[in-house]
Amino acid sequence: MKFILNNEDVGTTLPPGMPLLDFIRYHQHLTGTKTGCNEGDCGACTILAGDLKQGVLVYRAWTSCLTPLGNAHGKHIVTIEGINMLPALNPIQQAMADNCATQCGFCTPGFVMSLAGFCLDRKTPDAENAIAAIDGNICRCTGYKSIERAAGTVAGLLTDRNGEEPAIFATRQQILPEYFAGIKERLKSLIPTLNGELNPPSDTHPRFVGGGTDLYVQQPEAIQEQPIRFLLGQELLKGITREDNRCVLGASVTVNDILESSIMRTWFPALGNYLKLVSSTPVRNMATIAGNFVNASPIGDMTIFFLALDATLELSDGQSVRTLPLRDLYKGYKQLNKTSAEYITRCWFELPGDSTGFNFEKVSKRTHLDIASVNSAISITIAANLISDIRISAGGVGPVPLLLTDTAAFLKGKAPGTATIKQACAIAQLEITPISDTRGTAEYKRLLLEQLIKAHFITLFPTLQVELLL
Known part of the structure; x- marks a missing residue:
């Protein structure tokens, strides 16, 4: 493996399945990156990962505990030590100090790194986006208002950027060290020296790993000992394109790739509202759609999203390719309709027409950084004031992500009126089998699903609001 770590070129033969955090702390002795949850x-x-995407240098905040060392291959990895400008503090650190935004200081390096990522991002440099950049960082002792003020101060440092490349502007304004200005050319020089993808020999049976955000929570020790095929960096598995009336997404597309896609934003104008409910910025930067599908969680947010769109998967075992509707992927709890040799290469769905509405809803105990108690999505097409086509997906109410087929069948051909929707909610209760767990009782989840189905119709047909709320 070869990559740039802060300002140093690094090569290592350590196991590529090792968590990147362990490499940083225990092999490079860069202990400013903390071990927490x-x-x-x-x-x-939190660290930053810089990568060239079609010749453009893009930095993303990552949680280094959840991604394998192999995903650093060919990238620029930045830790808190890599943005220091000793003997003084850099302006991001100074903003934290000036606004009394740190007490014990354990969480501070993570906040600083997320704000450094904001300074290297191409989003509008305003206070709202600066605060959104730290949605993956938790502080238990300082109080968030002081941290938010520090984020606003950092946003103010970028007001004169005016479209200049973020890394160049940040170094010119002495927000970040000067070496950042040369990273783009260094990565270009590094790419030809890379020994292809970090894949195990063909005679092994590897574990497929994308961003690692699910696997490294569940079984980090076991994965380190296994041969791994890394999918996050494979160009053939990236990209969101339109082919005729289909939207095609590579399997390694991340949640934030979807959020930034002009295609997805055009057809789903409320996409930002939906996806801000999905985990946090660093996790959305790493988490792939295929990883969410094959994790087979009954409450996988992107699975519920794409189920309502009737997405189709393409799977490959390296020799042959087949297609499979996403709705047919799940055979039982954590049981998939695929072999261990198969992995998802891409997926697609038909782009909705003008008469089709879509909505996604999620209820969780926290707005950010939480999994759903219940989530649901709907795709509904109206013709001559009647429902001509409809799909409703639901998570957290059964052993697998569900399509409420009986409910949809009842609604098809009917007008979306109050009495009809209430009947549909009653039918939905017969399709689900929720259990009581830490995210709520079975009774509570039944109530939530009913409310989310009503929320879909209230959002898409606002005139129903008063009647449905009674």
Whole structure:
């Protein structure tokens, strides 16, 4: 493996399945990157990963506890030590100090790294986006208002950027060290020296790993000992394109890739509202759609999203390719209709027409950084004031992500009126089998699903609001 770590060229033959956090702390002795929850929740281990995408240098915040060392291959990995400008603080660190935004300081490096990522991002440099950039960082002692003020101060440092390349502007304004200005050319020089993809010999049976955000929560020790085929960096598995009336997504497309896609934003104008409910910025930067599908969680947010769109998967075992509707992927709890040799290469769905509405809803105990108690999505097409086609997906109410087929069958051909929707909610209760767990009782989840189905119709047909709320 070869990559740039802060300002140093690094090569290592350590196991590529090792968590990147362990390499940083225990092999490079860069202990400013903290070990916290090891689940991607606290943000203490936040680092930046810089990569060339079609010749453009793009930096993303990652939680280093949840991604394998192999995903650093060919990238620029930045830790808190890599943005220091000793003997002084850099302006991001100074903003935290000036606004009294740190007490014990354990979480501070993660906040600083997320704000450094904001300074290297191409989003509008305003306070709202600066605060959104730290949605993956948790502080238990300072109080968020002071941290938000620091984020606003950092946003103010970027007001004169005016379209200049973020890394160049940040170095010119002495927000980040000067070496950042040369990273783009260094990565271009590094790419020809890379020994292809980090894949095991063909006679092994590898574990497929994308961003690692699910696998490294569940079984980090076991994965380190296995041969791994890394999918996150494979160009053939990236990209979101339109082919005729289909939207085609590579399997390694991340949640934030979807959020930034002009195609997805055109057809789903409320996409930002949906996806801000999915985990946090660093996890959305790593989590792939295929990983969410094959994790087979009954409450996988992207699975529920794409079920309502009737997505189709393409799977390959390296020799042959087949297609499979996403709705047919799940045979039982954590049981998939695929072999261990198969992996998803891409998926697609038909782009909705003008008469089709879509909505996604999620209820969880926290707005950010939480999994759903119940989530649901709907795709509904109206013709001559009647429902001509409809799909409703639901998560958290059964052993697998569900399509409510009986409910949809009842609604098809009817007008979306109050009495009809209430009857549909009653039918939905017969299709689900929720259980009581830490995210709520079975009775509570039944109530939530009913409310989310009503929320779909209230959102898409606002005139129903008063009647449905009674």
